[in-house]
Amino acid sequence: MSRGSDLLHAQPVEVGPAMMALIAELFPIGRSITGDGLRQTLSILRRSIPLAIHEVPSGTPVLDWTVPPEWNVRDAHVANSCGERVIDIRESTLHLVGYSEPVRARLSLAELRPHLHTLPDHPDWIPYRTSYYSAGWGFCLRHRDYLALPDDEYEVVIDSSLTDGYLSYGELYLAGEETDEVLLTAHACHPSLANDNLSGIAVLASLARALQSAPRRLSYRILFIPGTIGAITWLARNRDRVARIRHGLVLAGVGDRGAKSYKKSRRGDTAIDRAVCHVLRTGGAAHRILDFSPYGYDERQFCSPGFDLPVGRFSRSEHGTYPEYHTSADDMSFVSATSLADSYATLVAVLSMLEGDAAFVNQCPYGEPQLGRRGLYGGTGEERMARLWVLNQSDGQHSLLDIAERSGLAFAAIREAATALAEAGLLAPVA
Ligand code: ZN
Numbered sequence: 001m002s003r004g005s006d007l008l009h010a011q012p013v014e015v016g017p018a019m020m021a022l023i024a025e026l027f028p029i030g031r032s033i034t035g036d037g038l039r040q041t042l043s044i045l046r047r048s049i050p051l052a053i054h055e056v057p058s059g060t061p062v063l064d065w066t067v068p069p070e071w072n073v074r075d076a077h078v079a080n081s082c083g084e085r086v087i088d089i090r091e092s093t094l095h096l097v098g099y100s101e102p103v104r105a106r107l108s109l110a111e112l113r114p115h116l117h118t119l120p121d122h123p124d125w126i127p128y129r130t131s132y133y134s135a136g137w138g139f140c141l142r143h144r145d146y147l148a149l150p151d152d153e154y155e156v157v158i159d160s161s162l163t164d165g166y167l168s169y170g171e172l173y174l175a176g177e178e179t180d181e182v183l184l185t186a187h188a189c190h191p192s193l194a195n196d197n198l199s200g201i202a203v204l205a206s207l208a209r210a211l212q213s214a215p216r217r218l219s220y221r222i223l224f225i226p227g228t229i230g231a232i233t234w235l236a237r238n239r240d241r242v243a244r245i246r247h248g249l250v251l252a253g254v255g256d257r258g259a260k261s262y263k264k265s266r267r268g269d270t271a272i273d274r275a276v277c278h279v280l281r282t283g284g285a286a287h288r289i290l291d292f293s294p295y296g297y298d299e300r301q302f303c304s305p306g307f308d309l310p311v312g313r314f315s316r317s318e319h320g321t322y323p324e325y326h327t328s329a330d331d332m333s334f335v336s337a338t339s340l341a342d343s344y345a346t347l348v349a350v351l352s353m354l355e356g357d358a359a360f361v362n363q364c365p366y367g368e369p370q371l372g373r374r375g376l377y378g379g380t381g382e383e384r385m386a387r388l389w390v391l392n393q394s395d396g397q398h399s400l401l402d403i404a405e406r407s408g409l410a411f412a413a414i415r416e417a418a419t420a421l422a423e424a425g426l427l428a429p430v431a
Contacts, residue, residue, distance in 0.1 A: 016341035019206055020335070022198075022202045023202050026198050027194060027332060028192060031197075032071050032226075033099075033226035034058075034068060034070040034071055034166065045170060052170070053169070055166035056166060058165055060233075062229070062233045062237075063236045067229070068099075069163055070163055072160065073161075075089065076139075079155045080154060081153050094126045094127070095126060095140055097117070097138035099132045100136070102159065102160045104157055106155055106156075108151070109151050115139060116140075116146060117140045120143050122329070123142060125327040126140050126328035132229075167233055171221065171224075173219070174212060176218045180244060181246060182220050182249075183311060184207065185225060185231070187226060187230065187252065188201055192331075194331055195255050195256045199253060200253065202340060206344055207344065211351070216355070218247075228298065231301035245310070245311070246310065247311075249313065250313040252297040256335060257316075259285065259287050260280060260315075260346060263290040263291075263299065267308065271310065275354055275401060299311055314346070314347065314350075358399065358400055359394070360394040360400075360421075362392075362427060363426055363427060365395070383413065389407040390421055391427075
């Protein structure tokens with residue numbers, strides 16, 4: 001009955017700064033959906049969690065897709081006729097459009113312009129762009145710098161390679177007493193963006209560390225994967241295993257200062273949907289609960305109709321709704337240790353709930369048992385109400401989560417009541 005509670009011992013106040021430090025370390029790395037930046041990110045994570053790193057060859061058919069060529073970049077810049085670098089990937093990984101093909105050319109400003117991307121509404125921010133599945137190249141820069149480019153002959157250098165290589169992803173499986181699995185994923189393919197992807201990586205890595213040393217009823221499968229193609233690749237390679245997934249969460253954008261949000265699974269009424277909604281509703285803080293839609297992060301793949309897995313998405317501000325999204329303004333100052341710790345604590349509460357959920361049978365169901373005689377009528381009003389609710393509803397058909405929802409009491413109070421009642425012999429677990 002105390003299962004899951006060990007997770008709670010990891011103090012979110014301590015994990016906040018540790019997560020910020022991990023984000024700061026990963027921030028400068030030029031990640032993409034394949035390549036050495038992704039690999040380097042996974043090997044940094046492997047210092048503290050025993051990730052298996054899988055390498056899937058380019059060209060491998062995965063569901064309706066194909067693993068793309070591996071992309072790596074050694075240098076990318078635009079230099080003016082004096083040889084000065086006016087755009088330089090060494091200043092920000094965002095300057096180069098992801099998956100740009102190799103280029104060495106001398107171009108006039110007019111010829112260069114179609115390859116330049118800016119944000120006129122935010123002239124000091126660099127946009128983040130990719131060109132994964134169509135050949136091309138480009139640079140992203142501050143609109144202010146773009147306007148200042150004089151007519152000149154520019155030298156464009158993109159020393160990149162698109163070759164037969166591998167798609168890398170990290171997987172950690174933690175066996176529990178039961179083979180039922182909880183799937184937890186974060187995408188790991190964005191370059192220097194703090195909230196969109198690094199915050200999810202940091203919170204998931206902290207959860208993985210806590211889960212490793214906690215007693216586990218459920219088994220856990222934790223994935224650090226490139227967005228879309230990584231989820232599709234994992235699903236293609238694990239089709240026969242997905243039936244074990246009982247609950248799942250995609251973590252994305254969990255470090256900004258906005259309110260927490262939860263996007264329900266396609267089914268909308270699974271245990272993970274109910275657990276996250278319960279934690280958010282009883283948590284007392286502002287939050288948003290969103291119905292499923294076939295857009296967003298990797299929940300799109302896990303909730304495609306052929307799989308239809310019980311996987312929701314936990315975020316703070318939703319992608320695309322804040323101006324900093326996919327720009328250089330999603331930097332270290334856009335995320336906070338407090339928000340990361342709050343996201344972490346919320347997820348720990350959700351996982352503790354999944355771990356601790358169970359159904360019982362009242363062993364004294366004819367009339368109320370005399371609680372006073374057993375020392376169980378004291379405590380706060382909430383504690384008494386929780387015991388009465390658990391006794392009344394424990395007919396073997398209602399789980400503790402059902403009782404928490406029906407009573408409106410916090411799951412932790414319901415579980416504590418069940419523990420006390422079971423110790424007094426008034427409840428027996430359903431086998
Ligand atoms: Zn993104």
